[in-house]
Amino acid sequence: MPEIVEVETIKNDLIKSDVLSNKIINVEIFATSLINSSKDDFIKKIKNKEIKDILRIGKYLIFDLGDLYLTIHLKMTGHIFLKNKTYHRKKHDHIIFHLDSNKKLIYFDPRRFGSISLKKELSFLDKLGPDILSKKFNFKSFYKDLKLKKQKIKALLLDQSFIAGLGNIYADEALFLAKINPEKLPSQLNPKKAQELFNSIKIVIKKAIKNGGTSLGTGRSNFSSIDEVFGLNQNHLLIHTKKTCPKCKRDVKKIKINQRTSHFCKNCQK
């Protein structure tokens, strides 16, 4: 579920809720398959650590604990909730971090695809391409890297080692805004078209962050931020999930590219 926009929303909401400088006084782990060490080892390492900073790189949410990083990838259905002391554990609450502010940070994940790790360093992030919201994401290097690739453009946009942050929803949105067919090959994009795509990626992501993320559907698996409130960007999508093109009103095509459903308008995206 969560792409760069949703993880950024969670990060911003955590900071707004004064989680920074809180101390983790205890952790309850109900699903060991989500963590990268034994339960005891994990708890021992993290206990009494202060949250010095909260970062987001690509789709990773990272808590800087001073000499240690807590890294969280939400995958399809991971959520972070911030609750009061009186909150009682519900189904799919797999990890509960108790903070010295009397709050509980809950890791909720119906499908348990997520991963939560303690790491001494962040070198694992080296495999990621430039983060869309970072300075490293600039047109010059984007175009240079793009020219070397031979996958369909949609597949490339989903490749986190090419650009970090886009998922299926925003890749569809960016291609629609740039009027590019998702099956186009990078070699078929001239510099002007590539520039349009680069700009569109930034526009789509910034708009969605303003809207607090995209929450499709109504269930609890669907995206919500730390207060369980849904985002609003699903009301502003251009092409993803749509049946009719908002511009020319023709039928939206639905095809699979790399096993992922891709929505596009054959008429508007050449």
Place this chain on the structure above:
DNA sequence: CCATATGTTACTCG
């Protein structure tokens, strides 16, 4: 019951 799902990774084959 069936199809589908916002993510990633490991593996195979060409």
Place this chain on the structure above:
DNA sequence: ACGAGTAACATATG
């Protein structure tokens, strides 16, 4: 080395 295709992770939703 690269790209395409597949399965796996485990569950909810319509």
